[in-house]
Amino acid sequence: MATSSKVNTLRSCEEVVFVSTKSSEEGSWNVASWDARTGNLLQTHRHGSSSPHTLCMLNGECILAASHSKPVIHVWNMLRQGQKHRKLICGAKIAALATSPDNNWIAAGMEDKIYIWQVCTGNLYSVLSHSSVEVKCLKFTPSGQHLVSAYKDGSVCVWELQDAVTLDPHRINEVRPVNTFFGHSGEVTDLHISLSNTVVTCGTDFSVRVWSLFSSEELKMFELGTAVTSVVMDHSELTLYAGDANGNVFSIDLHHKPAVRSVHLDVREPSDGFIVYPAHSAAVRRLCLSQDNVRIVSASDDMTVKIWSLISTVHPITIDLNEQVCDLLVTPVPAALVNPDAKPRVFLSNLKRNIHEVEADGAEDEIFIDIPVKLPQVSKPQMQMPTSGVEETSVTMQGNNSSLLKKHPDVVSLKDKANKLKKANEEIYQFALKEIIK
Helix, strand or coil, rough: CCHHHHHHHHHCCCCEEEEEEEECCCCCCCEEEEEECCCEEEEECCCCCCCCCCCEEEEECCCEEEEECCCEEEEECCCCCCCCCCEEEEECCCCEEEEECCCCEEEEECCEEEEEEEECCCCCCEEEECCCCEEEEEECCEEEEEEEEECCCCEEEEEHHHHHHCCCCCHHHHHHEEEECCCCCCCCEEECCCCCCEEEECCCCCEEEEECCCCCCCCEEECCCCCCEEEEEECCCCCCCCEECCCEEEEEECCCCCCCCCCCCCCCCCCCCCCEECCCCCCCCEEEEEECCEEEEEEEEECCEEECCCCCCCCCEEECCCCCEEEEEEECCCCCHHEEEEECCCCCCCCCCCCHHHHHHHHHHCCCCCCCCCCCCCCCCCCCCHHHHHHHHHHHHHHHHHHHHHHHHHHHHHHHEEEEEEHHHHHHHHHHHHHCCC
8 A cells, every 4th residue: 555655646746856965874865856846755775975966867767876985876776676776887086977868878077087988888988088177067968969068177168979979989089179168267066058058157256157059159147246056047048046155046037137248246235137045054056947947946055955936935845854965856757766667778787998999990890791702703614515514514613613702812801700790799699688687
């Protein structure tokens, strides 16, 4: 009965709030989910730890978060048949983590580089480097065609995914950002990308800046008078929400003073262009909006998460925690929560440390089927043979042709390539079989 009641509760739930904490203590959860409408606890996940800007999801089935102290990505599967907790070992401590909208790629910021892996194989396809400055934030665009990275020196880069995951390992060092923003004078603390590819960034230089993804032009800048720690924008791009280091949440009208590119917001002076909500008693680390723009969720260093209604004046739902919040994620109800007995669909392999070189290794192994093999011609005997010996001669010539065919270098090369393909197919089959019967 309890299970049936829980399933009914999940089916009536519209959106879920995932919260990750820094805790790695035995017995305490590390990632938990709540109903965004009621604030009811739905599920908890243990045996891990998290760092900021690393909480993400794969195909509504797996939750990922990077450890705050070790070079490890923790993976929790929400299905009963899946492996509950896994550790993916990386080469260095991860500062930012993101998954692509099509669930095919994982991007991780480690020190000053961005590593991109393919989910199903675990192959490392790219290592991107912009400068020697540490990566702080990573996010894919809603279309999944671009990856946006923010750095400790205030720069923001836009990478094209198709160029980044090139199969040619010799071109990796040639991959450069398609666009770079230089506006912040301090560390970028958060970034948001809208459905129309508008990029919003905030930083320790007290500013919130609005950019266009495909140009270096700064569209708007708001100065808040204190370090800005989180930012989000509604889907209609009418209102911007920013959290600061003092626990305030600013609701900013993006179309206030449209002719003025730089706007200073003073908390002490009331204005029509913004509203200040004293939401928390410490820094607001994360802000997320619901899909319908009806609710906003805030997470703070005061160890609380609050769910606010944007269409009514009711008191917010407050979730009290025993640990510091690291990250926040608001998503539609994952299918794995509603149907936990379903078969796993995400096959996440261990992450490789070396660049994937299939194209480089296989460049010499390509088989061009459309190119015919030219064989040396066998001269026909000029003398007439008896009728009774025609069949024997034919057999002899066929045998000679067969012998020449086997010894020809092109045929030998093709046979070697065919054998290599058979071996590769066998390895793929064994891997798939092993994953299926886990």
